[in-house]
Amino acid sequence: MITRTNPLTHPSAVLSTESLSVGYGGVPVLPPLNFSVNPGELWVLAGRNGSGKSTLLRTILGLLPAVSGTLSRPPATSIAYLPQVQSLDPIVPMRVWDIVAEGVESGWSFLKPRITADQKQRIAEALVRTQIEALAKRSFAELSEGQKQRVLLARAIAASPQLLLLDEPTSAMDLKAEEEAIARIDELRRELGTAVILVSHHLPAAIKAADHILFVDAEHQGVAAGGVQEVLADPIFHRQFAGLTGDLCVDMLKDGHRHDA
């Protein structure tokens, strides 16, 4: 078993865990995790299929209870979640604007009869920032996968989040579209100072933008959290991703990662 995590908690962290154990029915699927995510950081949550990524993501989102340990966020931290495109039902009659407008909802805000001018402004800005203002009246179901992904990103941005979690946002994209999407996310977190956790099992493009990696491996009970260089050098990480990221890792280790250098 390998467990290497960064227990340092920054005072301004938007997410901190202490011996966090995740799983189902009280049975942990991963060793305990210690890590903290600070504003403006981009973390890649990596692991193969069935590695425990989704379990950890759902626990961080508050959709699953933790088996043990603590997961803390400052009070009133605004969180946004970008689900996989396939998880949204295509038969629901939703226009792009309707979906992005969901981003401004939080708590009991839906009790107000109308969306406020400020909220409309946030929706408009999110549409512009993701370059989909021309699609605002289009049906979501009729868009391409890449366009749908941008709509969901716009919804997340409209929430003005301090912490943004993205569940395999590039899974249905070709290489070029994937690089563009990652670049867009990277640009947004730099401009807005949003902390980002990006789930991916297709690593090359994600790692180029990331400054931290959270690696999980339920099969071998391995977890590693920390800077990109540190995790890339981890033997179990190499073993799991041999052939997928091997050349990339070697290059990064040789040259030094741009964020860790």
Add this chain to the structure above:
Amino acid sequence: MTPSLIDFIAGWELFRDPILCGLFAGAALGMLGVFIVLRRMVFISAALSQAAGLGVALSFYAQIHLGLAGFLVDPRVGALVLTFLGASMLRLEPRGRLTREGMLGLAYLVASAGTLMVGTRISQEAHDIQAILFGTGVLVRPSDTTWVLVSAVLVFGMVIWWRRGLVFASFDPDGARVRGLPTTLLSLAILGAIALMVSIATRALGALPVFAFSILPAIAAIALAPSPTVALILAACFGALGGVGGYMLAFFGQFPVGASQTLVCAILAGAAWGIRTLISPKSSRLAVPRA
């Protein structure tokens, strides 16, 4: 001899309550149907209307064989209690290999069998149970109309006021939970509204039109609507049209009321999908104007 429009106008006093009942029940159930259809729970209203039938049968049984009287054994209260009980059971998350469809089927069959078995013990009231199961649009009483109207107003008020939260929580429950919306309460509110409307409308109109109102207008609306709000409005309008139009068809064509209302709703659904197919044959809904 086929009745004429003059006959209809002359008998308005007699037809007013069933028409108003069909109008309000159709509109409210049509609106709720958007959530039922899009959450893929179309048999929920069938199961709940059977639960309402069992509630009525148990109320009659309590009156006849147990000698009970008063508000608690009123058939309408019995229908309400059993429907809410059924809705609360159906709210449970599917467990293991018992799927939501399996739970709905179980509830439907238990309620149907229970109604028939209790019905054999209260044969003198069996016509009431038959009426509930197969529709009694012509025999709607003013008190039923009042109950349907009050329930429909409550449902309209709740859905219109909480619309944004209900839509978000229904169609992206994880996203809504992450944003802190009270998803459990919103889910309960929708199921409670369905239970209330189904139990009251079933007592007044019968199970068949209630099932039709809660499915077919929503199918028509989803075919045509570009957004959830428009779908809710269209579904309410189609439901109201089905309720009133079906009664007119029954009157002039001398057909059973519940079946006529179901047929009109089915025609609306078919027409909507026909229009949809003509305008955008490759898509499942009407094309939205391009920006």
